[in-house]
Amino acid sequence: MVIALPAFIRRISVAIALTLCCTLTTSFAAGADDQEQPIVLCGTDAGFDLQSLNILSGTGTLAIDRALVQELMAQSRFFRVRPAFFVYSGGIQNALATPEVFPQTPGTDGTILYQLDLLTEHLNSAYFGGSIVAGVIAHEFTHIIQFSDRDLYSRLSKAHSTVKFLELHADFVAGYYMGTKFSHRSEDLETLARKIFELGDNNFTNIGHHGTPQERHVALRAGFRYYVNNPNSNITAALVEGEAFVTSVFPDF
Ligand SMILES: [Zn+2]
Numbered sequence: 001m002v003i004a005l006p007a008f009i010r011r012i013s014v015a016i017a018l019t020l021c022c023t024l025t026t027s028f029a030a031g032a033d034d035q036e037q038p039i040v041l042c043g044t045d046a047g048f049d050l051q052s053l054n055i056l057s058g059t060g061t062l063a064i065d066r067a068l069v070q071e072l073m074a075q076s077r078f079f080r081v082r083p084a085f086f087v088y089s090g091g092i093q094n095a096l097a098t099p100e101v102f103p104q105t106p107g108t109d110g111t112i113l114y115q116l117d118l119l120t121e122h123l124n125s126a127y128f129g130g131s132i133v134a135g136v137i138a139h140e141f142t143h144i145i146q147f148s149d150r151d152l153y154s155r156l157s158k159a160h161s162t163v164k165f166l167e168l169h170a171d172f173v174a175g176y177y178m179g180t181k182f183s184h185r186s187e188d189l190e191t192l193a194r195k196i197f198e199l200g201d202n203n204f205t206n207i208g209h210h211g212t213p214q215e216r217h218v219a220l221r222a223g224f225r226y227y228v229n230n231p232n233s234n235i236t237a238a239l240v241e242g243e244a245f246v247t248s249v250f251p252d253f
Pocket of ligand 1: 042139167170
């Protein structure tokens, strides 16, 4: 598959323009090859039609919108990428990332989408539900970095016939991010792990295979533990450590 990745843009200091607004009215550019489907990670293995998503202007609750924007800005600084972010309704309950740049958010580093029912469920799934949402978003930010770093994306893609290593790497880094924010609340990590399990699968040979629930849990906890044991580390080190971990620990069949 030929994948048209956006130019590698790593802005250390950026004017944050994460957005929770806009209505999807224009079809997406299909990339270098119009026959290719845009790549979407965390979509279901049945495929994900970006153009059919019902993009919302927000969650419908101002306080949640504000908290989301605050978290997104924090993660944009932490991960040093600047994706657009949209909430959508209907369709499949999922959170996903794509290198596609929506026409209403030019200049961004791809796009993260979060289904509203799932977001609401995550917010209600723990006393500190916001930490679950933060963990899911961190997983998606890692995909944005993978899209931006061609070499990293290529290595993780070629390491397995499915997207498994891309997903487990994102789980590791999400666990690392959880460690930076919630190292004193490891119970939130377990709740996040359960929620991610629900998005996991056991279709080992399917190209959409994300890793088994157990593998995802191991990756998440390893990332969390990496931060706890290396509190002076940074995202660059975590990305490297995550790649080494997932490609060495998990079976490649
Ligand atoms: Zn994913």
